[in-house]
Amino acid sequence: MPEQYAFVLHARPYRDNQQLVDLFTEAEGKVSALVFVGQSKRSIKKALLQPFLPLKVIIKGNANLKHIHAIESCAKSYPLVRHSLFSAFYINELLIRLLTEHITCQDLFNQYQKTISALANQQDIAPQLRIFEAALLAELGVSFEFSPVFEHDVQWFCYVGEEGFIPIYDEQVMTKTEHNRYFNSEHLRAIANNQHQGIATLSVESEQTFKLLMRQVINNLLGNKPLNSRKLFIKNL
Incomplete structure (x- = not known):
């Protein structure tokens, strides 16, 4: 297997001076692999096994047991702090939890680098997370069909997995269930235009709706x- 670009998503001790590493790679997507790090606290390999550090790796082995044959950094670690750092950990956890191993996803890998770079450069966090979440959902085969929010003259919609956006004609049903399961049609139209035209900003209210929509869909995927x-x-508010 040739050398490829990669990022560490998570690493944990395994046994016999080894670590089990979850990688997000350019050529193979998500890969779990073992690496020998030795006993020294100053181990070079151990120092490289940190998130948000651009790496080049060579991975060998069969589908059941992969080994990191070679590893080196190819750039400085992205300087992430506080909420930007927490957001990057959130992205990593999504990849660990939702991606199937050994499936190439070049576009998502490219978007991951763009998102981490944007967070490191202190760009607004919410739009960057929504862009990445949309790219991840697209990779998983999930997309939003917004046409119903333009076709139906109602104020509220709910979103149901395989059915999409469903208009709410009787708003009394909303009092019987959690209100955050329903989405304002004006906000949804703004989100649709944002997705289609690449508009950089949404109102605070539309951004909150977008966040709740993404959270509902992602939570369903996470079980x-x-x-x-x-x-x-929550701990750092």
């Missing part, structure tokens, strides 16, 4: 098992 990275935001 409603909470993400650990979200706790970082």
Whole structure:
């Protein structure tokens, strides 16, 4: 297997001075592989096994057991702090939880680098997360069909997995369930235009709607098992 670009998503001790590393790679997508790091606290390989450091790696082995044969940094680590750092950990956890191993996803890998770079450059976090989430969902075969929000003259919609956006004609049903399951049609139209035309900004209200929509869809994919990275935001408010 030739050399390829990669990022560490997560690394943990394994046994016999080895670590089990989850990588996001340019050519193979998500890969779990073992690497020998030795006993020294100053191990060069151990120092490289950190998130958000651009790497070049050579991975060998069969589908059941991969080994990192060679590893080196190819640029400086992205300087992420506080909420930008927490957001980057959130992105990493999404990739670990949702991607299937050994499936090439070049576009998503490119978007990952763009998103991490944008976060490191202190760009607005919310738009960057929505862009990445949309790219990840597209890779997973999930997309939004916004045409119903333009075709139906109602104020509210709900979103149902395989059915998409469903208009709410009787708003009384909203009082019987969680209100954040329903989305304002004006906000959804703004999101649709944002996706189609590449508009850089949304109103605060539309951005919040977009966040709730993405959270609902992603939570369903996760099986409603909470993400650990979200706790970082709560602890550091």
